[in-house]
Amino acid sequence: MSYSTASDPAAHALAGAVPDWLIARLQMVDTQIRPVQVSDPRILEAMRWIPRERFVTADRVAVAYMDQNVPLLAGRVLSEPRVIARLIQALMPRGGERALVVGAGTGYAACLLHALNCDVVALEENRTLAAQGRSLLAELAPGVRFHEGALAAGVPEAAPFDFILIDGGVTEIPTAYASQLAENGRVGGILHRRGAVPTAFLAEKQALGLRPRAQFDCAAPLLPELAPTPGFRF
Template identity: 50%
Template sequence: MEGKVMKQPVIEYPPLDYEAARQRMVDAQIRPAQVNDPRIITAMRHVPRELAVPESLREFAYADQSLPLPDGRVLTEPRVVARMLQVAAPRQGERVLIVGAGTGYLPALASRMEEGLQIDALESDRTLAAIGQALCRTFAPDVSWHIGPLAAGVPDNAPYDLILIDGAVRAIPPALLSQCAPDGRIVAPIWPADSVASVCIVQPTAEGAGATRAVFDASVPLLPELAPAPTFSFDSVA
């Protein structure tokens, strides 16, 4: 019939099986990345990453990539998170500070790795923290949340045996280094301006600095709040 527009059939796709996607992520992304700590494997099989992203991104929650969050933040790629936790190797009874805790995925995983961990999650963005607190209420109720500047740490609860920074920095902020126990360690992606980002272990030294050892390269964006302010130079003036 001339002039009549035929309606296209509506194709309805079944809802994504997040549980199956989570298991595939572990088997296809995490285990092949030399992550052999069974505590990490178990935690990643159980903590729902889809609840750590905005609803519009949930279908991508188990992709092997970082996912964008508000205000220039990201949910770090799963295999980088897993390898960071393996490098950190939290031990029973340790005091742990997670800086840039965001939407709660890293604190929730760490909490499930070992009984008796005392975990403080520090986040400056209240919107992200609200998502993280909701996730942890169900899957990691022992995590304590703190809202405040990331560079300041949580001095009232220091010293920490382990500090994890979820996002790249040019250098470890001095306040965080001072809050690390003398025999503790900081695990963070460090991205020097003239090089690539690497996940590093930083240990305090007697001189008040930190001894840094790079462990593996990782494509992790800078934490905007901890990125150095741009410097002025006459060369930049047109």
């Protein structure tokens, strides 16, 4: 795996010139990712090298590696590092599997999955974010196919997917996703239930449909495009 901003950290250390962003990535992995039982060496390696600071706006680069969601625009965020790492690990991606990233934003999660040798389709509804994500992934993960369209609709023309990663919060799994999964496919994301703490979930495709199973508590805002439409109350 190689990216234009990365090279051997040991060589940099010997030269006394370790790049600041590389230090930030190594510290993120050692202090945020490994302590929450993310043990897949492929995920750890990808997060050490992928330039997370490139996926945020210029005024947010200073907080790109902090253990928090980083605001982007229109109610959207770059997900907290430990949350996206644990979600990806829960999905247990295997090299060569076809993946759909819903709410791809500027493309960080899609870039991670590409580094794990998955065949990735990124779906984004917001035009501004889609333009940013398409440009970044063309440089950093050129194998990713970026699709602009409604998040609730998925990408049926690219189905079936071995798994779907929803990069944000939902109150329910959109009904279109089940039909776009391969046999025994799975969906992961953050589920919001009224009166309960948001919880990461994993749902596997079965004869009775998708039944989410809680994985861990976490904080992630609802994806505005998948938020329920307000209704009248009497």
